[in-house]
Amino acid sequence: MTTSRTLLHIDASAQLHERSHTRRLTRSFVEQWTRFRSQDKVIRRDVGRSPIPAIDHDWIAGAFTQPNERTPEMIEGLALSDALVDEVIASNVIVMGVPMYNYGLPTALKGWIDQVARIGRTFSFDLDRGDLPIEPILSGKSLVVLSARGEFGFEAGGPRAHLNALDPALAACAHYFGVARDDIHTVSIEYQEFKDERYRRSVTAAETATLTLAERLAAAIRDEAA
Template sequence: MRTLLIINASASLAHSHSRTLAQQYEAQWRRVNPDGRVLHRDLGANPPPHLDEATFAAFYTPADERSEAQRVQLTLSDSLIEELKAADDLVIAAPMYNFSIPTPLKAWFDHICRVGVTFRYGSNGPEGLLPRKHAVLLLSRGGRYEEGASMDHQAPYLRQLLNFIGIEEVEVVAAQGMAGNADAGMAEAKAKVDALFGA
């Protein structure tokens, strides 16, 4: 059974363009995968805590040496990683905030990027441990940013983080120019979502 994990990161729960794109993607995915399973993680509604000293200490303590308190400290991180491992397909739906990503999404990555768990260091440098997954970034931006634009710290950053943990198949759909003409931006992005499924 194929599994899709949808990560929503917008702080706006009711009027979010990236959430709208995620809903459309899910509908198309369910059409193609009628027996599939969809998992949802809403970072806007339930943001993970930012890392603190105790969590860092637990990360870098060998598993067989962790105290009970440290095991409890890692409960969320462990569950987020297991959720990601279970997914064949990953959607990250996120707006651009100040040229980058919402802080809850950064915190999510901080919890799932763990040495020895989702990546490791080898003779050729870091190696991702979550290969053979497909990811789609559903993004919204107030302005327009072409591929490689110097002020776009959203798509390149997300792609780099996913590549770092082994997810190399990453597609990007961005609703652009939302501060000027949201209707046009959404129409263009929705057409691209449908095109991913040959619709």
């Protein structure tokens, strides 16, 4: 019997589809995946067009109160966060379209991360562990980051690696999503602001790499089940 999986498809671009490289890449990934695994479920969360509210004092108070002690107002205030966490828990693969804005994450995606990083749901905290009190609760998931950058050279050793606040932020927070560092797969379009031949080659390479990655990860799941 074939075991189904769940993809969580997140778009963080503020652009419309026809103007967004990352939206086109995520759609290509999901379409390619479902060609090989049509039985799988896809959950869509568009935080770019429907931004997630920032956490506030009341949210923090509710999150750090034991569930059986929360007021009705706290429960209501955490309802969206609970829904977002449930989507992460249900997923096996998280596919993110993440443009680089001012060298870092889009505000919309940071808001999503803050809502998903939940004590007692995605991580535990225990001072008996000494200087490493945080432990992830979730595990075994893969993260696919499909990105677009206006400049170039943000990879390790590149001329703008020191400016790259996007990839390190996702790697630092991946444990909240149940993703190990070696299960993060990144494909990036660069040179977007230059609009030259390097940019066109980067677009073509990223489109090909996205399709190849979707096929490879889908095949790996099929081989695991065999």
